[in-house]
Amino acid sequence: MIVVMANHATAEQIQDVESRIQDWGYGVHPIYGSERTVIGAVGVPEADKARYMESLEALPYVEQVIGILRPYKFASRDYKPEDTVIDVNGIPIGGNQIAIMAGPCTVETYEQTWESAKACRDAGATILRGGAYKPSTSPYSFQGLGVEGLKILRDIANKLEMQVITEVMDVRNVELVSQYADILQIGTRNMQNYDLLREAGKSRTAVMLKRGMSAKIEEWLQAAEYILLGGNTNVMLCERGIRTFETYTRNTLDLSAVPALKELTHLPVIVDPSQGTGKRSLVLALTKAAVAVGADGLIIEVHPHPEQALKDGAQSLTCEHFVQLMKELRPVAEAVGRSL
Numbered sequence: 001m002i003v004v005m006a007n008h009a010t011a012e013q014i015q016d017v018e019s020r021i022q023d024w025g026y027g028v029h030p031i032y033g034s035e036r037t038v039i040g041a042v043g044v045p046e047a048d049k050a051r052y053m054e055s056l057e058a059l060p061y062v063e064q065v066i067g068i069l070r071p072y073k074f075a076s077r078d079y080k081p082e083d084t085v086i087d088v089n090g091i092p093i094g095g096n097q098i099a100i101m102a103g104p105c106t107v108e109t110y111e112q113t114w115e116s117a118k119a120c121r122d123a124g125a126t127i128l129r130g131g132a133y134k135p136s137t138s139p140y141s142f143q144g145l146g147v148e149g150l151k152i153l154r155d156i157a158n159k160l161e162m163q164v165i166t167e168v169m170d171v172r173n174v175e176l177v178s179q180y181a182d183i184l185q186i187g188t189r190n191m192q193n194y195d196l197l198r199e200a201g202k203s204r205t206a207v208m209l210k211r212g213m214s215a216k217i218e219e220w221l222q223a224a225e226y227i228l229l230g231g232n233t234n235v236m237l238c239e240r241g242i243r244t245f246e247t248y249t250r251n252t253l254d255l256s257a258v259p260a261l262k263e264l265t266h267l268p269v270i271v272d273p274s275q276g277t278g279k280r281s282l283v284l285a286l287t288k289a290a291v292a293v294g295a296d297g298l299i300i301e302v303h304p305h306p307e308q309a310l311k312d313g314a315q316s317l318t319c320e321h322f323v324q325l326m327k328e329l330r331p332v333a334e335a336v337g338r339s340l
């Protein structure tokens with residue numbers, strides 16, 4: 001870390017900061033300027049850094065303390081330069097092939113989930129999505145079928161030879177959901193639920209961590225670090241749109257986050273154009289754009305009868321739309337050296 005002294009700092013105050021750093025056991029590399037002194041501190045272990053930085057920053061004669069290393073280690077590319085490829089029962093996520101996750105927003109009935117899943121599978125999706133536990137802004141709207149929904153997903157996925165991704169919202173349900181799911185989805189509203197992240201870190205089931213709707217990329221990567229720190233290395237990230245001043249779309253899908261993440265982390269990156277836009281008519285174009293900017297996978301909502309959907313009907317594609325999407329996506333994937 002680098003300590004920038006205030007410009008009125010006296011020689012004694014500079015000495016005081018140097019002694020504190022040395023007492024903690026770290027090397028001191030000062031640059032004494034005519035206006036201002038800057039002190040480099042080297043060898044500070046990750047676990048102690050935040051505390052020491054705060055302690056120095058609390059001194060009135062310190063202007064600023066700057067961390068040099070990124071505040072996440074296991075998620076960073078510096079730590080692991082090569083891309084992580086997660087193996088979900090034979091389906092690679094993060095390699096050359098783009099992972100297609102598709103299905104209804106919410107498991108409503110067996111028939112509705114079956115119709116959606118069958119159409120998605122036939123069009124080329126390998127992973128079935130669907131919420132059994134639904135995070136709802138309104139306590140009056142449908143909250144999901146719970147365990148019954150998990151059973152429906154598992155049964156249909158087995159019959160269609162698909163993998164299951166579904167959301168877990170509660171720290172008490174991580175083990176239960178893992179019994180039915182191949183990938184645990186942690187939703188935007190829970191990105192900073194640190195108990196849930198820690199619990200997912202204890203699991204060995206793959207986790208898709210969605211971006212908090214107001215989260216900066218650095219906060220998102222620190223959330224991923226919680227899971228990685230627990231020893232679960234099967235973590236992928238999902239950009240699903242963030243809150244901005246724009247209200248025409250449900251969220252603003254931040255596609256710049258995809259190449260940015262590729263620079264910062266080795267973890268696979270998925271894009272959700274359904275929550276990202278909230279509008280069916282925009283999903284296809286953003287799906288293509290996501291693949292063009294380097295996404296490793298897509299998660300798309302498909303409903304056999306969107307007008308009857310209990311949730312997110314306006315952003316759900318019909319089964320026919322999804323077939324068309326896969327057809328139009330293929331040449332885009334090929335153009336950037338990927339396959340579907």
Ligand code: PEP
Pocket residue numbers: 105131135186187188189210240272275
């Ligand atoms: C969803 O995938 O249906 C969902 C609720 O996602 P998010 O957490 O991104 O809103």
Ligand code: MN
Pocket residue numbers: 105106275301311312
């Ligand atoms: Mn949804």
